[in-house]
Amino acid sequence: MGLRFESVADVRSDLKKVDYLADDGIASVVFLADRLGKPVLVEGPAGTGKTQLAKSVAEITGSRLIRLQCYEGLDESKALYEWNYKKQLLRIQAERNAEDWKELSDDIFSEEFLLTRPLLEAIRSEEPVVLLIDEVDRVELETEALLLEVLSEYQVSIPELGTIQAVQTPLVFLTSNNTRELSEALKRRCLFLHIDYPDLEREKEIVLTKVEGVSENLADQITRIVRSIRSLELKKSPSVSETLDWARTLVLLGVESIDAEQATETLHILLKYQTDIAKAAKELSTNGA
Amino acid sequence: MLELLAGFIQELRRAGLPVSLTENLDAMEAVKHIPIEDREAFKYTLAATLVKNSSHWRAFETVFEVYFALRGEEYEIARDEAEMGALRDLEGGQKPQSAGGGAMEALTPEELAEMLYQALLNADEAQMRAVARQAVRRFSGMEPGRPVGGTYYLYRTLRNLDLDNVVERMMEAVREQADAPLTALEERLERDELESRVDKLKQEVEAEIRRHLVADRGIDAMARTLRKPLPEDIDFMHANREEMAQLKRSLHPLTRKLAVRLARKRRHGRKGPLDFRATVRSSLSYGGVPAEPKFRYPRPHKPEIFVIADISGSVAAFARFTLQLVYAISGQFSKVRSFVFIDGLDEVTRFFEGVEDINEAVHRVNTEADVVWVDGHSDYGHAFEVFWERYGHEVGPRTTVLFLGDARNNYHASQNWVIKEMRHKARHVYWLNPEPRSYWDTGDSIIGEYSTHCDGVYECRNLRQLERFVEVLA
Numbered sequence: 001m002g003l004r005f006e007s008v009a010d011v012r013s014d015l016k017k018v019d020y021l022a023d024d025g026i027a028s029v030v031f032l033a034d035r036l037g038k039p040v041l042v043e044g045p046a047g048t049g050k051t052q053l054a055k056s057v058a059e060i061t062g063s064r065l066i067r068l069q070c071y072e073g074l075d076e077s078k079a080l081y082e083w084n085y086k087k088q089l090l091r092i093q094a095e096r097n098a099e100d101w102k103e104l105s106d107d108i109f110s111e112e113f114l115l116t117r118p119l120l121e122a123i124r125s126e127e128p129v130v131l132l133i134d135e136v137d138r139v140e141l142e143t144e145a146l147l148l149e150v151l152s153e154y155q156v157s158i159p160e161l162g163t164i165q166a167v168q169t170p171l172v173f174l175t176s177n178n179t180r181e182l183s184e185a186l187k188r189r190c191l192f193l194h195i196d197y198p199d200l201e202r203e204k205e206i207v208l209t210k211v212e213g214v215s216e217n218l219a220d221q222i223t224r225i226v227r228s229i230r231s232l233e234l235k236k237s238p239s240v241s242e243t244l245d246w247a248r249t250l251v252l253l254g255v256e257s258i259d260a261e262q263a264t265e266t267l268h269i270l271l272k273y274q275t276d277i278a279k280a281a282k283e284l285s286t287n288g289a
Numbered sequence: 290m291l292e293l294l295a296g297f298i299q300e301l302r303r304a305g306l307p308v309s310l311t312e313n314l315d316a317m318e319a320v321k322h323i324p325i326e327d328r329e330a331f332k333y334t335l336a337a338t339l340v341k342n343s344s345h346w347r348a349f350e351t352v353f354e355v356y357f358a359l360r361g362e363e364y365e366i367a368r369d370e371a372e373m374g375a376l377r378d379l380e381g382g383q384k385p386q387s388a389g390g391g392a393m394e395a396l397t398p399e400e401l402a403e404m405l406y407q408a409l410l411n412a413d414e415a416q417m418r419a420v421a422r423q424a425v426r427r428f429s430g431m432e433p434g435r436p437v438g439g440t441y442y443l444y445r446t447l448r449n450l451d452l453d454n455v456v457e458r459m460m461e462a463v464r465e466q467a468d469a470p471l472t473a474l475e476e477r478l479e480r481d482e483l484e485s486r487v488d489k490l491k492q493e494v495e496a497e498i499r500r501h502l503v504a505d506r507g508i509d510a511m512a513r514t515l516r517k518p519l520p521e522d523i524d525f526m527h528a529n530r531e532e533m534a535q536l537k538r539s540l541h542p543l544t545r546k547l548a549v550r551l552a553r554k555r556r557h558g559r560k561g562p563l564d565f566r567a568t569v570r571s572s573l574s575y576g577g578v579p580a581e582p583k584f585r586y587p588r589p590h591k592p593e594i595f596v597i598a599d600i601s602g603s604v605a606a607f608a609r610f611t612l613q614l615v616y617a618i619s620g621q622f623s624k625v626r627s628f629v630f631i632d633g634l635d636e637v638t639r640f641f642e643g644v645e646d647i648n649e650a651v652h653r654v655n656t657e658a659d660v661v662w663v664d665g666h667s668d669y670g671h672a673f674e675v676f677w678e679r680y681g682h683e684v685g686p687r688t689t690v691l692f693l694g695d696a697r698n699n700y701h702a703s704q705n706w707v708i709k710e711m712r713h714k715a716r717h718v719y720w721l722n723p724e725p726r727s728y729w730d731t732g733d734s735i736i737g738e739y740s741t742h743c744d745g746v747y748e749c750r751n752l753r754q755l756e757r758f759v760e761v762l763a
Contacts, residue, residue: 008323008330028323028333035322036315043343140553178343178542179549187341188311194343200485224478231481233537260474285473 004034004061004171019209020049020056021202029193030057039151039172041136041187044195046177047239051134053195054173058130063171066125067132068118070139079146080156082115109160119150122170129170136186137176144186147174151189198240200227206240211247221258222247229270229280238270246270260285290325291317297356301339304348305519308339328357344520344539354496355503396423405450409486410459417486421493424450429498442498443491450494452487459483521753525607525723533606536752540610543752544617547759551621561585591623592689592716592762597676599694600660601631601667607723607749608693609651614755615691616641616650623687628680629654630672633662636680667697669739670704677707684714689762692720692743696729696736703735708742718742721749721758 005011012027022030030053033040042050058065068079076082088108095104116124122131133147150156154166174190176182198206200223207219214222222243230237238246246269255262264281271277294317301308316338323334332353340349396404401423408416428449429442463479520539523532567583575581596615598608612627619625619641626638635658640650662671684690690711712718720743722729722736730737740746747758 008327024329025333025336028330029337031330032319032322032334032337036319038315040337041341178546180546184307184309188309190341191315191337192341193337194346196343221478224482225474227485228477228481258474260472263474284477 005031007031014060015056018056018059020052021198021206021209022053023198023202026053026193026195029191033171033191036191037154037169039174039190040193041174041176041182041190042193042195043176043178045197045237045239047241048195048197049240050173050175050195051132054130054132054175057171057173058132061128061130061171063128063130064125065130065132066118066122066170067134070133070135070137072138072140074139074143076146078117079119079143080117080150081120081158082117083109083160084113084115088113111161114158114161119147120156120164122172123150123154123156123164123166125170126167128168131170131172133172133174135177136174137179137182141180141183144183148185148189151186197230197237200224203227203240203243207243207247210244211251213251214247215256217257218250218255219247222250225258225263225284226270228284232279232283234271234276234279235273236271236276242270290320293356294320297335297352298339300352300356301349304352305522306340306345306348312339312341331357344542347535348519354499401427402450402455405490406455406458409455409483409490410462412486414489417490418493421490421497425494425497425501429501442502443495446494446498447491452490456480456483456487521756522751524750525610526604526750528606536610539752540613540617543756544614547614547756548618548621550760551618591621593624593685593687594619594622594626594762595680595684595688595690595715596625596627597634597672597690597692598627598629599631599667599669599672600629600655600658601665603697604693604695604723605655607721609655610752611691611693611721611749611755612654613651614759618759628676629658629660630669630676631660631662631665632668632671633660634672634675634679635659666699667694668701669694669696669698669735670702673704673707677710681707681710681714684711686714686716688715689717689719690715691762692718692739693723694720695722695724695734696720696739697733698735700733703738705738705742708739712742712744717744719744719758719762720746721755722746723749725750 005014008024008027008031011031012022015022015027015030029040032038042053044050055065057063091108091113092104114120118131122129136144136147151172154169155163157163174186197203203226204219204223207214207222208216211219226238226243226246246266249266249269250258250262253262253266263284267277267280271280298308298313298316316335319334319338320331323330325331332350335353336346336349340346401420404416405420405424407413408420424446425442428446460476460480460483463483464476467475520535523536525536528536561584564583564585568579568581571581571583572579594615596612598612600608608629615622615625615627625641626636627641628634628636637654637658640653640657662668692708708718720736720739724734726748728734736746745761747754749755749758
């Protein structure tokens, strides 16, 4: 197994080069994933950079990113592989009168007629790969089992062909929004990483790196307001990406420092529910005593 | 090291975290790759391999602090550099520091308070830590071998520090420093910032107390007393304020999970009769051969739910959680109606209708519902009679009735015929009791008299049990 990183600090600084600010937890887990050759299950609220982590890791390791978006009803033929039956039909018709059946059937179940889907593709790829299995909590419990072989052995068994082993060990990231409990079997095979909302310092740093033309002072105010809002009981707390959107908006509006009125007027960028907006607006205009 | 790790994992299991053998082995393998001096990385390494549920993080952290906190030199209980440095800052190097470090002890309470204030105002972490240490030593009244839990010491220490006043004082200072009067928004932000610093100080104090306790009683004994229940194991009836907050936080993801699961269960039921139209349609892609028969999936009726909850003091928290849960997944039921009682009974469905914020509704239930008839002590019998009289005719064959309460009836008449009648008319009658099963039918509890007429009586002391029941329900 080729080692991609030297140390935890290495992961951190590399990620920082591509504008992903990792904390200790994230960096340690990514480092371990590489060392132990284990997939990482990333969980946390929406919009905290779970998917972005996989993308950034792909970028710093110079790997190809293969992405499998999960949804309810995802099955083998969409995730692993499928036989190209149209091509098989053509082949059968072309050779209708010539050869005997045995030879033909051997022939049509060869790799030529195999359509690879993301999982198989990640396994067969010669170049280094980061495999992202996005929103794995959306598939049914039964479908999860499809992933198990790939995740633990890095291989795919195709009845007609046999077992295909991975050429190189891909780095695998699974993300989950936690809409349901994932099976024990899946969790056991993965390293677990919970990405929560970043703390004040880190979020400020994120705003400063990601938003162009934002002043130190404004970033500080933005993140403080967001922290206050997150401490309220809301239907949906503002995510990091929403913080960034808000910061960009304020920069575009030419705001240098936020007052209560401007904050209230632009709250709809940060919050998506009317009740939440009303609540936050009310809270922000009182002093919280 | 291996031994320590093994003990650590055993303690995690005792705290209720499911750690499997493979995970154990993974952890052992993983720590080989991490430089042991890097405590943070070490902690996250263990977490990544052993903890697979974010709500277990707190329990993990507590165990980790106990097991791995005091190994490093800088955590020694004797006073250290930070403390000395802080002291120098305060005194400006004027006072001679007699006998190495006794100066900290020599501070008057006023000086200590001043030091705390300065530390918080300047967000000086080293100084905050020093103050926390001194405060614990001075105020907690800790004596070796005293069988008291950490929370007691924490309470004593914090009471003496009087943090609320400190915050007020700091707000004053901030106001003075500002050029213009603070706007409401600025004020709020400042306050949030200061409060988060105070929280940090509290954590320092807690950590310090823990260090003392571990030093006093040894790791194993400490791990036991400090063990924090997982959110799903917190007892509704005995939750303290922090645990309540934790429960509230875990309720939301739970409801979301339940809703998804119930909706799926409904969809993926048995197969129904052949759906001719769909079959023909799908046959087109196979050149007209009906290769893939399609079936109609039956959609079972959504049940109608009547919740009848005791909201007297002892079980109020439980009733509140269950109501919240039921309303949060009310999409899974065709109708939800709720009634609350103490000795009188009132329908509270109106508070929940068209309300987006369930907390708000629960609050209104607690303040506005008319539930006291005579003296405000639970009287199940009377409440049930009233229910039967006013709403009994609305219970029908599709109704599932849910009673919430401990059936502690203060020796009133049980009137359990109401439940008997109800069972004839309703689809199901369930009773959820937040008391442990061993307490049932002791004292004034008459759950036995009611349970003979129920389809099921469930012990429901924590979220885990509540969750399991809800799945029975839908």
